[in-house]
Amino acid sequence: MGEVRFVRMGFGAEAVEYLQAWEEQRRVHAARFADEIPDTVLLLEHPPVYTAGRRTAESERPLDGTPVIDVDRGGKITWHGPGQLVGYPIQKLPRPVDVVAHVRRLEEAMIRTCAEFGLETTRIEGRSGVWVLGDPVEQRPSLGGLSLDLDPRMTDEEFDPRLNGPEYAPSNAGQRREDRKLAQIGVRVSKGVTMHGFAMNINPDTTWFDRIIPCGIRDAGVTSLAAELGRDVTVAEVVPVIEKHLREVLEDAELRPRETQPVASV
Numbered sequence: 001m002g003e004v005r006f007v008r009m010g011f012g013a014e015a016v017e018y019l020q021a022w023e024e025q026r027r028v029h030a031a032r033f034a035d036e037i038p039d040t041v042l043l044l045e046h047p048p049v050y051t052a053g054r055r056t057a058e059s060e061r062p063l064d065g066t067p068v069i070d071v072d073r074g075g076k077i078t079w080h081g082p083g084q085l086v087g088y089p090i091q092k093l094p095r096p097v098d099v100v101a102h103v104r105r106l107e108e109a110m111i112r113t114c115a116e117f118g119l120e121t122t123r124i125e126g127r128s129g130v131w132v133l134g135d136p137v138e139q140r141p142s143l144g145g146l147s148l149d150l151d152p153r154m155t156d157e158e159f160d161p162r163l164n165g166p167e168y169a170p171s172n173a174g175q176r177r178e179d180r181k182l183a184q185i186g187v188r189v190s191k192g193v194t195m196h197g198f199a200m201n202i203n204p205d206t207t208w209f210d211r212i213i214p215c216g217i218r219d220a221g222v223t224s225l226a227a228e229l230g231r232d233v234t235v236a237e238v239v240p241v242i243e244k245h246l247r248e249v250l251e252d253a254e255l256r257p258r259e260t261q262p263v264a265s266v
Contacts, residue, residue: 002038004091004250006243009044011235018049018069018080021088025195028090033193035092041197041246042088043239048081050212053186060213063162073196075128075186076216083204083224085235085242088197091250097189098258103128105253106198109245110183113200116241119228121182129215130183130200132174132223140177153218161218162211170214171206173221180223184215200242202226202235 009024010016016024021044031037050068052061053075060077061068068077080086093102107123110130114121121130134140152159153168161168173180183200201224209222226233 002251004247005038005040006246007040007042008239009042011045011239012082015045015047015082018046018051021046021086022071025088025090029190029193029195032090032092033191039089039091039250041243041250042090043243044086044088045082045084045235046080046086048079048208050077050079052077055216057216059160060216062211063160064211066211071196073186073188075184076214077212078184078186078199078214079208079212080199081204081208083202083226083235085200085202085238086198087200087242087246089194089246089250091194093189093192093194094255094257095192096258097192098256099187099189101256101258102189102194103185103187105249106185106187106246107183109242109249110198110200112245112248113238113242114182114225116245117225117229117233117238119225124179127181127215127217127220128185129181129198131220132180132182132228134173134176134178134180134220151219162213166210169207169210170221171210174223174227176221179220181215181217181220182223182225182228200225200238202233202238 028040052068052070053073056076107130111121121132124131153161166172183198185198186196188195203224203226206222214222
């Protein structure tokens, strides 16, 4: 694996509008495909915005008509905004592309970053991203006086957590001692080159997630590095640390094509 270049596009008062960053992704993607530049990671913050991946259902969008930008990445709906560190790795991969391995590398960089700040995070089988594990189900507090096996989020198809206040809000998952997502990943691969990437919650207002079903997950919530550590952490503090671990994970990776099974003759 060769050099990885980092571009800090804008943070805080210089946060980058989503559509502007998307256009820059496409420009960098074309240059990387043509081998005009090395693998490049764009790092930035966005002003508040909801974006929806290709698998987003209507029932997961904001109820109040808040605008949502539909994008060409995988995954479902999420929020980006102040206090969240966003990274767009534009990386050329060998074909056939192993997308899962690419996602795992991004997860690993963020897990190492959290560890450097003193927080243990992990993966959850079948759910991409970086997670803080909650208590075992039997040790969690009941919801609204109901036992957990009657949790309406899981047993009532008509139940909508967006309409049921803070008791079921994704931002309060820590109080409920549930699993909670600290970083989300949604990628696209075109012509063997990756786009989109990760969003890591450093110190955002996580109540923005309460207006949607984040990532389409109803039985878990969201959190941030600052919330879990119980102290203030800024995006500026995290940027050099995530750069270090992305460099380790991406530059040291032994990239291999996805293994394919031969088609049996008939």
